[in-house]
Amino acid sequence: xxxxxxxxxxxxxxxxxxxxxxxxxxxxxxxxxxxxxxxxxxxxxxxxxxxxxxxxxxxxxxxxxxxxxxxxxxxxxxxxxxxxxxxxxxxxx
Numbered sequence: 254x255x256x257x258x259x260x261x262x263x264x265x266x267x268x269x270x271x272x273x274x275x276x277x278x279x280x281x282x283x284x285x286x287x288x289x290x291x292x293x294x295x296x297x298x299x300x301x302x303x304x305x306x307x308x309x310x311x312x313x314x315x316x317x318x319x320x321x322x323x324x325x326x327x328x329x330x331x332x333x334x335x336x337x338x339x340x341x342x343x344x345x346x
Contacts, residue, residue, distance in 0.1 A: 261305045
């Protein structure tokens with residue numbers, strides 16, 4: 254196994270672990286922002302997996318790079334949607 258494949262494996266594992274943490278937070282809070290982050294991290298973990306399996310020498314010149322773009326678009330849309338959401342009313346004290 255090459256060093257690049259091992260490094261990609263570590264990147265994939267880190268992205269999947271981050272996605273699992275965000276899924277846990279989403280289940281606790283039911284906040285769609287966490288669900289969007291989980292989906293984005295899964296997509297970002299998919300890119301090195303596909304480039305390793307398909308033996309793509311340069312990731313930035315492959316069509317798989319569009320998957321990473323989609324992940325960042327999901328994050329941006331989730332943050333914009335969260336910031337535009339109406340603030341919740343605080344209960345009177």
